[in-house]
Every structure is written in structure tokens, then in C-alpha cells.
Amino acid sequence: MDEVTIGVIGAGNRGETHSEAYAEVPGATVAAVADVDEDAAQRLAERYDVPEVYADFRAMLDDSGVDAVDVCVHNNLHRPMAVAAFEAGKHVFCEKPLAGSYADAKAIADAAEAAGKHLGVQNETLLAPETRGAKTFVDEGNLGEISYARSVYSRRRGRPYVDGYGTPAFVSKESAGGGPVIDIGTYEIGRMLYLLDNPDVERVNGKTFEFYRDSYDESLVGPNTDVYEDRLEDSGFDVEDAGTGAARLADGTRLEIRAAWHMYQSDERGAVVGSTGGIELDPLEFHTTTNDYETTARIDVDEYETRQGRLASERGYTADRPTQFDHWIETVRGDVEPIPTGDIALNSMLVMEGIYLSDELGREVSADEVVDNSESRSVDL
Template sequence: MQNNTCDKEKVRIGLIGAGQIGGFHLDGYEKIKAADVLAVADVDEEKAKNVAEKYGIEHVYSDYRELLENEEVEAVDVCVHNNLHAPIVIGSLEAGKEVFSEKPLAGSYFDARRMYEKAKEEGRHLSVQNLILFSKETRAAKKLIEDRKLGEVYYGKAANFDVVGFRRRSIPYVEGYGSPNFVKKKVSGGGTVYDVGTYTIGQTLYLLGLPEVKRISGRTFQNAEETFEGEELGDIYKERLSVPPTEEFPKETEYDVEDVGFGFVRLEDDIVLSFGASWNFYLNGEGSAVVGTKGGIRLDPFQYFTTISDVEADVTFDLDEYERRRGLLEGREGENDDNLFSPPLRHWIGVLRGKEEPLPTAEIALKTMLIMEGIYMSNDLGREVSAEEVMEKSESTALET
């Protein structure tokens, strides 16, 4: 890969997609001194103009291709729906831009692989958003694993009980946030597996050392319509579901994605990974975990389990103090920033400036896509599938732009 680091104080960024997530990213950039967002593009030009006015962005476009022609822009942040990622990211890479893409990498493994390979071909940095890779829990867990405190790891559980795992009740659009496109498969590619599962699967693969995927089994459920059928919940929910269309509630959202998903994955070296994610799940429980031959880690709440001098030990840590000290030693900027999107964006900017070694976020995202599409394929076929089968059968779901 050629050296494309930006030998300057600021990285000049163009944002594609001025919706809710694009706004979150712009809030993050405001906390990053080395980021200079100078262009924004959105098919809704009025929305793009409003965002530009709010954040002081100089150039506004209704066509992302015009943004890519702006030679001042050296890096692009893609904040559009999943099935639009591939054409825009590939076009950006071909235009010579460094790219940060929202999660998941694409709407299908086929498209994700095209993006990954295009970045390699063009010699450009492709980073993919996974904010929990940069959490204090992930950093501490990685350190314990690298220091062999777990021995040989053989099990990972990707199933946080919070906003990036099992949600008790938080369905996009239906419950008031996000657009209808979140729950349209032709645009989003999938439901909760893609939306929140991509976080925990990626985090767990990273902690396990990115082993190769062998076989996947999965099951998905769409329970929202039954959840909201009670009259006491109000008609607004029913109208936003509207599946199938009725005379009373004409079809609006085309809600055709899953709101609960589970999976079991066989990885190389006899490692296994279990997975669960939901927008709508009536249970609380223990969070993601990694277990080895000498110890185990639960990520939320963070705890280490081992045996010391023949005594079973359940150990807690002061992660805030660990992060404070490491942040000072490593010169990390803005560690007290409360914007969840700032850490992955700050890392991307640091990589482009040659200040940080890149985490393999694109490789993590590609393997995550393989598992997620494998869960969907296994559900449809009613059996376990091999990684090779997913690779061979995966097709493009990308939309025209």
C-alpha cells in the first residue's frame, strides 16, 4: 500500500449523507482539532444546506459525484444507508479519496468484499465505524488477552444487553427515531443483525484474534407486529409497521426485516462464537464475553474470572484510571469526549496523519459481514452453512446512485 498519510495539521473531509448519523459524525468532528469538514453532499439539497449552515461547511452538493470532483477534499465520510455504501465507497476510492464508512460495511458480503478489494487495489485507507472497538472495555480485554491472562481463547459471546446488542425496545422509525429506510430490506439489507449485531460480532472477532470463519448457523424473528397489536399501545405504532397494508393503515414503511437474531459460528482452531441481537427482546442479562483455558472476561460489566493459588477469583478493575493513564502516556486527544462517534473518527484522522497504527476495521467488518449474511442464509435454508457457501451465493444488493 502506498503511503497516503496527510503530512499536515488538518485532514480535509467531505461528508456524504446529511441525515441523523451524518449529524452525529459532524458533532464528533467538532471535537477533533485535526479534522476540517469542508464539503457535504445529500440528495436532499435543502437538508445539506441546513447542515452546512449549522456546522460552517463551505461546499454543498446534491450529487456526491460533484463532491468527489472537489480536489480540496482528500478524505470522505460515508453516512448513507447500507445498500448505498458500495457504489459510493467504491466511487470515492476510485477518485483517490481515503474513506470512512458507516457500519455495516455493505448490504451483502459480495458488495463488502468488492469495497475491501477496491481499497487494496487503489492503495487507500478504508476504515469502518465500530465505536465499541475503541471502548475502555475492549482495550482492557485486548491487553489481558495479549498478556496471556486467559490462556488459549476458545469461546466468544457477542451479545451485549444495551443499545449495541440486545435492546429491550428500540425499533428504528417505529419508535420515533431514524427514517423508514432502516426497516426496508431493499435499502438497509437487514434489520437488527446488521444494525447492532455488527458491533458485537466485530468486537468479539477482534478480541479472538480475527480467526477465519468456517461454518454458521442462525435464526431470525420478526416479532414487532405482535408486540404492538395491543390497543393500549396506540395506533401510531401500527401505522408505522403497516405490514401487510390495510385500509385503515396504508403501507408506509414496508417493514420486512428481523427485530431479533441469533447465531452460532465455528471458527478456525476450534474456536466458537455465539451471537444475539435485538430491537425488541423481553429479557436482560449478562453481556459479551471471551473465555480461554486460564481465565475469562465479561465485557459489560467488566470482570475477569480466573483461579489464583487454587482459589477461584472474580476480579474487577478500575478501567477509568487505566484509561486516564494510558491516554496520557499515549497522547490521546479528547478522551473525555462524550460523543460516542468521536473515538473511531479520531482514530481514522490519526491514521491518515501518520500518528496512529490502524486497527484492521475493514477486515473486521468484512468477516463480520460474512457471519451476518451466513445467519440470514442459514435461517432461510433451515440448516448450517459453510463460509464458502456464503461467499459463493452472496449477491450484490447495492442500489443505483
């Protein structure tokens, strides 16, 4: 397959971002856009010279000229659209998280397997230079026997819509399934699972927090208290502001997690730690002992990427264009060994829903309990 033709479902912010990215990927062509808001779909099509516009995504799935579908809608719409695309014989790339619940994510993964098609899930961190560098240290055994990993994606003031950007759909269980745990937590949980070779999840504990749901303290928030209160009320905000937890993995590793849109805590960095060394990310540093001296080495990922870019030829891994969209197109074409983003996203969903279930039950939960208790949040179309 020399050229991969893509149909984008969703003409909003994500649909535009993905269409713009594909415009820079050799061998990729956005051939169609579908959205119930046909005017929005038409505007996106005109901006990126897309020839076909559909008001119904099902009509686009009937288009034999579309090889792969990119699902760029809210979380609880992912399952019906992705499953229908697989049943139509298309490959599927899906915005993060894979779905709004584990049950829906598993249904998507099962549909991909039944169709024998590729499932890709958006996670820009997996092909970041720091991640590739960290993966090298893990794979080469520089860390020894790994025992601990830390996943952190935390903001002090960054709730969608309420704090001034994004749409209310991000803060509604009806459309999103959850708050920061699955919105931004999915990035770093996925990255840590990838660095650990995506081991099975055994048990999860967690707690979520809701700050300033009913009122604001002007001394903390500032002079725009009324504005924030109004946006909070208008949005129908019914998800968490922050979540923390930990997962016990089948390889013996403990994975600690913090994901927050709104939590007054200093930043921490993702980490993977073993018996002979540890790494922290962004920037990438290696911690060990040398001649009995405690040693911290800053890893020059930029120089490494430049040198590898001169030597390598595989797109999706080279320094000149190491993006998830290149990797996805190369995966569909069969030109690279794919990163199993679908498997990682499904395992991430198990951890994230485990945090919610643990909070609800007030105790640690097993992976089997998460699976058994997970219910579909999918929107019927």
C-alpha cells in the same frame, strides 16, 4: 499530512453526528457536504461552517481539496459511493455495517486495496476503554487458550421507527439489507472478532425471528396498540426483529451471537473465555481461580485510562480523546498503527449474512457457501 479534509456524503442524522465529531478532532476539517437534498446539506454546512455544498456526491469527489470521504447514507448506498470515492483517490470512512450484503462489502474492500487507500468503518465499541482493557488481557495471555466468545446486543422494545424513533429506511431490506443482525449486531460481532484477532470464519448457523408482524397483543404492547400497528404498516417493515446464531472460527473458537431490536430476554454481557481465565465486558470483569478459590475481579478501566493518558502521546489511543474519529484521522495521517476496521467489518458481514443464509436453508453453512450465495443489494446511482 498536517490537516485531513473530509467530504461528508449524507446530511441526515449520521452526517450530522459525524460532522459534530470531526469538529472536536484536531487536524480534521469537514470541507464539503453532499446530499441529494441540497437544502439539508446547506443547513448542515451552515451549522458546522462547511464551505462547500454539493447536490451530487460525484461532483464532490472531483474536488481536489477533499482528502477523505465519510459515507453516511443507508446501507445499500454504501457500495456505489465508497467505490467511486476510492476510484477518485480518496480515503473512505463508512457508517456501519460496511454494506447491505457480503458481496457489496467485499467490492468496497477490493476497491480500497486497488486504490491503495485506507478503509475505515464506524464501530464505536472498538476504542471503548472496556474493549482496550479486554484486549490487554487477551494479548497478555491472561485467558490462556481461548475457546469461546459471546456477542450480544439486544433490546426488548427498540425497533427503529415502529417504536418511535428513526426512519422507515432502517426496517426495509431495500435500503438496509437486513434488520438488527446487521444494524446493531455488527457492533458486538466486530468487537468480539477484534478481541480474537479477527480469525477466519469457517461455518455459521443461525435463526431469525419475526414478532408481531401481523398483529399486536394489547396485553403485551399496552394502550398504544393501534399506533404501533399503523407505524408497522406504514414502514413497510420486512426485516427480522431478532436473530441468533453461532460461528465456528478457524482458530477453534466458537462465537455465539444474539442481536435483537425486540426480544423479551434479560441482558447478557459480551464475553471471551479461555483455559485460564475469562472476561466479561461492560463492566469489565476478569474471572479465574486463585489458590483454588473462584475469583472475580472488577477491572478499574477509568484509573488505567487516566494514568495512560498522562504517559502516552499517540492520539486515538489516549484517555483524553479515545474516539474512533481521532483514530481514523490519525490513520489517514499515518501517525498510528491502524485498527483494521475494514477487515473486521468485512469478516463481520460474513458472519451476519451467514446467519441469514443458514436460516433460509435450515442448516449450518460454510463460509464459502456464504460467499458464493451472496448477491449485491447495491442501489444503482
